[in-house]
């Protein structure tokens with residue numbers, strides 16, 4: 001039995017523990033917002049947050065995530081109101097949209113650990129998240145806006 | 158306002174919706190797609206489909222028959238309709254059309270969505286508004302001439318009394334389609350031309366958007382496939398013992414295209430695929446390699462080629478000129494959409510349902526249907542459909558969001574496969590290709606070799622141009638034409654059939670033809686000591702729109718600094734898919750390496766429907782073009798593709814992406830394509846900047862990133 005805590009809910013699953021987390025999410029829990037693209041850890045489409053850190057779920061055995069806090073795109077907000085989503089909407093980032101879960105979760109992880117990232121910080125955090133549609137310029141500007149919103153929110157609370 | 162007479166065979170009011178809650182406007186697509194087709198009068202197969210639904214809560218649903226793969230038709234087409242209908246953007250929702258022949262031939266490609274939708278969707282909006290105006294005047298008991306429509310309301314101007322569209326549905330449903338309606342003039346548009354947000358953004362930032370790979374059906378199985386690694390090879394046999402020993406494996410079998418593993422989840426199928434022992438018959442195809450392809454291309458006589466453009470004299474006969482010769486090689490490229498090839502199917506008795514991330518639901522339907530029947534039945538079907546124009550209700554295609562298309566999803570190979578698999582499993586099944594199958598079994602961007610020869614007169618002006626293009630899978634059509642007014646020219650292309658599957662790749666023939674044309678023109682300019690931008694203007698006397706984008710980009714991209722030597726710049730321009738694009742690339746040399754600092758892009762796509770989407774398409778196209786210019790290529794060795802995933806078929810990353818600035822020409826001409834025209838000019842603009850910086854031309858793509866290793 002595999003026990004996983006995903007977006008605050010605990011799931012007990014009859015799945016081999018060495019199955020990559022990606023496929024547990026997608027095929028066993030129908031959490032399809034996390035995407036498969038390369039399967040070998042080089043594109044970032046499958047990024048989820050494990051205890052707040054971005055992690056490539058296609059190369060992470062599910063049992064490695066047991067006991068940790070897993071957050072997927074479905075878990076960041078029920079109302080699309082996370083500051084990163086608000087900035088994404090404002091900058092109209094997605095085209096086909098397929099890579100966007102990975103972009104958004106990587107951006108959230110970056111901003112949580114670095115509230116005022118430089119261009120180079122963004123390059124370091126996001127360059128491994130591939131987008132064939134070429135939304136990079138907008139991902140960059142949306143992260144800058146999101147950083148500002150999060151600082152505002154932080155100072156209000 | 159422009160008066161027009163709606164074609165009353167084209168528009169059809171379908172009356173109240175099933176629940177009685179909405180007004181539905183239908184369009185007879187078979188008529189609108191082909192007004193002369195004889196099927197128009199054939200009431201038997203006349204089954205018009207909903208195009209627009211207006212509900213009592215003031216909601217407007219626009220049904221879009223194009224595939225949404227990122228280029229924005231799910232927003233652009235509703236914008237056209239909503240503007241003419243006079244509703245607010247917040248009222249508008251979009252819905253995907255089912256795949257039925259009444260929507261005509263459903264295929265998204267060739268940057269055609271805007272061009273196809275422009276008249277039909279606006280007319281649909283205008284006709285409905287006219288109906289509502291009549292209904293409003295009846296409801297308010299006032300003359301129609303005193304009424305106006307705005308923001309979802311019919312307003313009686315003299316009194317300000319008003320009634321909402323939603324309240325008028327019942328009356329409107331009883332009225333006939335009007336004889337006369339009005340289309341707006343460009344200065345009357347309220348939504349068209351504005352950067353309204355896309356209707357699919359919220360689904361795409363929340364994980365809600367469903368792509369083909371996200372379809373989940375009760376009791377669904379998961380399959381994957383191995384194709385013969387060598388093109389043209391055949392299956393001899395396989396041993397599935399090791400695969401079948403894995404827990405969760407359901408079945409292993411072969412279909413026409415390869416060996417299939419079916420399991421309880423995708424991962425188990427992938428694992429079992431890894432340990433399959435397959436024996437292939439490679440025939441002689443193992444000899445195929447990049448070297449053998451080049452050798453073969455060179456051996457083909459260009460005499461057989463198709464003449465694309467020919468004027469003036471044979472350039473060999475021109476005297477008192479200087480000659481320059483050059484050649485370029487453009488390699489195969491893969492599409493690598495981020496969503497790998499996949500498809501889902503289910504048989505319910507005789508009925509086949511398919512969920513396909515496809516650019517062409519119509520072709521998916523044809524493919525699915527073909528794969529449900531044996532040859533005899535298929536032949537009979539073909540005859541029947543010729544005679545009766547029949548549509549098989551037992552084959553249903555559901556189109557999903559596409560995680561990128563770029564031309565790859567114009568092919569329906571994954572549909573053919575999943576239908577065969579579903580037939581064998583008898584259960585709903587999703588087929589997902591691994592990324593290596595996706596890279597190694599694509600329909601590639603063609604391989605081409607361009608031989609150019611130019612003549613320059615004493616003033617340094619090009620007066621002769623000869624371009625012989627030979628390649629595998631190349632287009633020999635109009636995309637090979639050059640816009641430049643050079644008196645003596647010959648452009649000839651030889652398409653060589655080969656065992657490597659090729660197909661459309663974002664911007665199709667324009668990609669390779671533009672590189673050769675635009676880079677060679679700069680080589681000629683340099684040989685004739687001309688400013689390459691000025692030279693283009695001189696040679697484009699009768700192409701005012703292309704000239705204009707070059708003039709604008711010269712200003713926006715600081716071309717004056719090219720002349721002073723302050724910046725390393727290169728320019729390229731092209732008309733494609735009805736639009737006109739000029740780009741300036743700025744590079745920076747750092748030791749022996751170079752870096753692209755900025756791409757400045759000017760687009761004239763006629764009247765701009767949504768400036769933000771148009772800019773996004775230029776940005777995306779530039780990134781796509783830079784990948785092929787600098788990073789990726791598909792090579793062959795021993796009959797197979799050498800690359801398998803993003804580690805050896807790298808695409809541009811965030812860090813590699815230069816600053817991109819896009820300017821749109823303010824135009825009232827017919828709106829044109831935006832999905833592809835930004836691609837072709839990127840590579841030559843960069844190559845021209847390098848030529849300017851180093852004095853040596855680029856001979857092949859992708860360009861070397863270091864200058865010392867040369868551009869040969």
Ligand code: FES
Pocket residue numbers: 035036037038039040041042043044045046047056057058059
């Ligand atoms: S699918 Fe996991 S990194 Fe690409």
Ligand code: FES
Pocket residue numbers: 094095096097098099100130131132133134135227495560561
């Ligand atoms: S938006 Fe299409 S791959 Fe990133």
